[in-house]
Amino acid sequence: MNIGLITSYVIAGIILIAILSMNMSVSSSSNEITLSQVTRERAETISDIMSNDIQKIGYNRKSKTNPVLTVAEGKKIQFRSNIDNSTDNSVEIVTWEFTNTAVTSTPNPSDRVLKRTVRDASSGSIISTTPFKSGVISFRINYYKKYGSKRSDSLSTPVTGSALNNIKQLYIALKIQSKEKVYNGSNGHYVTSIWEKRFSPPNLEF
Amino acid sequence: MAAYSEVIQTMAAMVIFSLILLSANRMIIRNTHMEVQGELEQEVVAIAQNVIEESRTKEFDENTQAAAPPAHIPGDFTDPNNLGSEITADSTSDDKDGDGKVERYEFDDFDDYNGWQDTVSTEHGEFKIWAKVFYVDPNTYAKTSSRTTFKKIQVFVQNEFLKKGQTDSLQKYHLEFIRNYYAD
Numbered sequence: 495m496n497i498g499l500i501t502s503y504v505i506a507g508i509i510l511i512a513i514l515s516m517n518m519s520v521s522s523s524s525n526e527i528t529l530s531q532v533t534r535e536r537a538e539t540i541s542d543i544m545s546n547d548i549q550k551i552g553y554n555r556k557s558k559t560n561p562v563l564t565v566a567e568g569k570k571i572q573f574r575s576n577i578d579n580s581t582d583n584s585v586e587i588v589t590w591e592f593t594n595t596a597v598t599s600t601p602n603p604s605d606r607v608l609k610r611t612v613r614d615a616s617s618g619s620i621i622s623t624t625p626f627k628s629g630v631i632s633f634r635i636n637y638y639k640k641y642g643s644k645r646s647d648s649l650s651t652p653v654t655g656s657a658l659n660n661i662k663q664l665y666i667a668l669k670i671q672s673k674e675k676v677y678n679g680s681n682g683h684y685v686t687s688i689w690e691k692r693f694s695p696p697n698l699e700f
Numbered sequence: 701m702a703a704y705s706e707v708i709q710t711m712a713a714m715v716i717f718s719l720i721l722l723s724a725n726r727m728i729i730r731n732t733h734m735e736v737q738g739e740l741e742q743e744v745v746a747i748a749q750n751v752i753e754e755s756r757t758k759e760f761d762e763n764t765q766a767a768a769p770p771a772h773i774p775g776d777f778t779d780p781n782n783l784g785s786e787i788t789a790d791s792t793s794d795d796k797d798g799d800g801k802v803e804r805y806e807f808d809d810f811d812d813y814n815g816w817q818d819t820v821s822t823e824h825g826e827f828k829i830w831a832k833v834f835y836v837d838p839n840t841y842a843k844t845s846s847r848t849t850f851k852k853i854q855v856f857v858q859n860e861f862l863k864k865g866q867t868d869s870l871q872k873y874h875l876e877f878i879r880n881y882y883a884d
Contacts, residue, residue, distance in 0.1 A: 642804030
């Protein structure tokens with residue numbers, strides 16, 4: 495067996511290993527971008543519904559509701575609104591709460607249920623409950639009494655009593671992770687997407 | 701020569717493989733870049749929307765804050781050259797706390813955002829933001845130097861990681877909103 499043949503076998507082996515490694519990297523990158531897109535779509539679904547609700551805080555057809563905000567905690571917000579724009583001016587109580595209930599249907603151990611509940615304000619009966627099991631791992635609400643305050647200058651939570659009337663802006667941050675891990679080497683990681691927005695609901699202005 | 705033909709063939713394979721590897725690496729970098737860009741652009745939209753939504757909660761003009769509307773519309777609106785926050789010696793001044801500057805929480809009308817700028821800190825880093833407000837023509841919605849019942853706000857956002865293509869210059873994103881006095 496000549497030296498040239500042996501050398502070429504060794505080099506061919508190295509190339510094969512390199513091709514395998516490259517294939518894994520490309521595949522992992524593609525997986526990551528796909529999962530990232532899916533995660534962002536999930537965040538967008540929740541943010542669309544939430545944006546629609548938050549902008550309508552205190553809304554009714556003729557005047558704003560009284561009270562407007564009823565609960566203002568770090569992981570829970572409750573407010574009154576004619577959320578379905580009903581012509582009889584009936585008001586609903588809308589609650590968004592980040593619960594401690596783990597989502598058992600996914601392999602991700604960090605995700606929890608984010609729950610939206612709509613109740614009839616006069617009877618207290620539940621109109622709808624929507625549990626979001628889309629990989630939400632963190633949900634935070636900050637409250638501000640001045641427009642454009644620095645993120646760190648939020649009111650301490652829970653905001654209670656007459657201080658609820660001072661709230662002008664809300665900042666909501668939502669962190670969502672993919673259900674599955676992306677593997678690149680031995681340790682996999684969950685793809686994370688963050689959605690955050692500061693809201694200025696018109697009915698908190700005055 | 702025959703003994704080295706395999707080596708030469710292997711080296712040729714290495715060259716071809718290196719080219720493929722370079723291309724694959726470029727693709728991975730591009731994927732990562734797109735991922736980051738998508739996440740940051742989502743933030744850009746949220747920041748700009750916040751300013752637009754906030755501006756909509758204010759009065760249309762400095763002179764439309766009284767209970768009764770101005771006698772002449774749009775003749776009594778603020779002069780197009782004076783759009784922005786006002787510091788005056790009387791009670792109409794926007795500088796409510798008297799510190800010599802008008803801050804965002806002191807804005808009381810839509811055009812107070814004209815010329816305003818700030819740096820916003822977020823989970824995704826810092827974003828530079830600034831705004832322009834001007835009157836627009838009711839038919840063409842183009843900028844006009846005369847008073848009309850329409851005003852447009854343009855919100856600009858920049859981030860150090862969002863660049864124009866492969867260049868080093870920063871991408872300037874802008875969102876705009878047209879407001880009509882009679883639609884308030």
